[in-house]
Amino acid sequence: MIKITLPDNSVREFDAGVTGMGIAEAISSQLAREVLSISVNGEVRDLMRPIDTDAAIKLHTWNDKEGRDTFWHSSAHVMAEAIESYLPGTKFGIGPSIDNGFYYDIDLPEGKTLTEKDLAEIEKKMIEIARLKNDIVRSEISKENALKFFTEKGDQYKLELISELTDGTITLYQQGNFTDLCRGPHLPNTSYIKALKLTNIAGAFWRGSDKNKMLTRVYGITFPKQKLLEEYLVLLEEAKKRDHRKIGKEMELFTFSQEVGMGLPLWLPKGTMLRDQLEKFLRTVQKKFGYDQVITPHIGDVKLYKRSGHYEKYGKDSFQVIRTPNEGEEYLLKPMNCPHHCEIYRFKPRSYKDLPIRLAEFGTVYRYEQSGELHGLTRVRGFTQDDAHIFCRPDQLKEEFLKVIDIIFIIFKALDFNDYTAQISLRDPSNKEKYIGSDENWDKAQSAIIEACAEKGLKTVTELGEAAFYGPKLDFMIRDAIGRSWQLGTIQVDYNLPERFDLEYIGADDKRHRPVMIHRAPFGSMERFCAVLIEHTAGKFPIWLTPEQVVVLPISEKYNDYAQKVSDYLNNSDIRTVVDDRNEKIGRKIRDSEMKRIPYLLIVGEKENDTETVAVRRQGEGDQGSVSLIEFKEMILREVGSILDELYN
């Protein structure tokens, strides 16, 4: 008998060799139906693999990530089996589970390509395989035999993988006629898969290196119930509706033009209003936090970027040098603002009493992104960073860092961004040559970030090797509607640039000292932030950001003048209005699709005896009844004001 400890710390006895499924059956028949895999002492394993010793276990169902991983990993194998029978001679790379489903990288037979039609065929085949209820069988195999097996099969990718494994740890999984090199774990058999969808086909380099051959990656997702698939497809549809590229077009926020060039957004009037409001908001916050606005040019001498070290790193991602009629004179469209700000710092000698100096600029930068990387507003070639550089004394670093976190929180709170990840990016200690600066400075910078986050009670994840080449950073990532994660706010500590630009201040000891530099951009970039904001709100912006806050509509032509007066009256209170003079019945003319994008519709003129009254219709809430104009103005100002008051406290 062995002792099995369950997650609630209760202990049950079983015969040695009991399987996960056996344990599930002993607990309840429903659990036995739902269980997908098992963790044994922290290691996720097959349900059918016997347990021989005392162990702490956890059974995983569809509700656990481990359960879904197992489900999708097995699904990848089923897809591979289907592809092998559909296109014999296909070679297989790797086929893992991912956040939403799985993929398999395959090398198609010479001259073959996959189309949508093929996917439908493969889907059919997969369903057939699933219904066969073939057991998925694990077997351990010696390295020698594994190499022999895949040599016979002619799968060079598997051979490459095996050659890197140690003998004695190699396992195969087989279902039906398909055998794959795999660590597992897997479902007991194929029949768990009830519903599936192959979502798309993409190219992917073997082992992620563009030096290697491009394989075909087939993405798919499977479910244990048909209903779950349907729900997932609905979710995808919903996500498409929120796509910032779609909303941006519909709301006339921004556009792209082939004539202007790819990755270069054109901000339309309404989009510019949105951006301006965000800028105004951040400017106000930054003013409170002691920032000074500066303006620097869009180009800079190549020497500047060579000095900063950015040329080496960004040279290939920059637009080519701009030449002047003068021989040997070379400029670069600026790929970042930091060097310019360093030069502003150097403008005059600084005293320790002057620090911290906080220089802020909405600085537009240009980077040559590879064409395939461009994506709506989230990845562009010209973008505006809400950039600032804080030059401070080492003893001020932590406090300054904390204050930047405060600014980011103010923004996130104002815009209702709750679902973010804070990532501390440190240098890879085993690869120090990738970075510049002394160990001492790195340790100082890294611990300043870690301490600051701890002090804020910020829940963070730490990534080694993700630091900038000049220093560690704290990044804020936000997930969009579809679940893609985007880096927005970033705070970076830098000892390197002050060194390179020979930045100094005179200390209380009358000696020269080196300031520390903090790079920070709470939005990240205006473009990406707007994209995420659009998707986050699905176009229903908070009233203080809305491109058109209030639409004033005269109920008939004879109230046009009055509508204009109402509009002027509100505009004077900094409430943005648009007079819509489509002299038609409002039910027909202001369509719901439009109403989704404006918070308030004011209908004026309906009461001829009391022209001070307007009918109010509010976004998403329908008619609000009639109120006097003064009441309405107060209502709006209260709404806008309360948000801003709260933010700036």
Place this chain on the structure above:
RNA sequence: GCCACUUUAGCUCAGUUGGUAGAGCAGCUCAUUCGUAAUGAGCAGGUCGCCGCUUCGAGUCCGGCAAAUGGCUCCA
């Protein structure tokens, strides 16, 4: 940059085996004044992404280029 798939009116899309383009919405004109998912009639809108090739004839076949989309690599 690489792989795959796209590109037809301002927008969303039809266009069958090659015979010189359609619809709905938006726009404009006229009529309608009817309070919340679309009032009626009419008009106007396109070198079918661009450049070549094949053909008596190309939106349609073939080739090249460009851009968009989904990924890979890379990044704010």
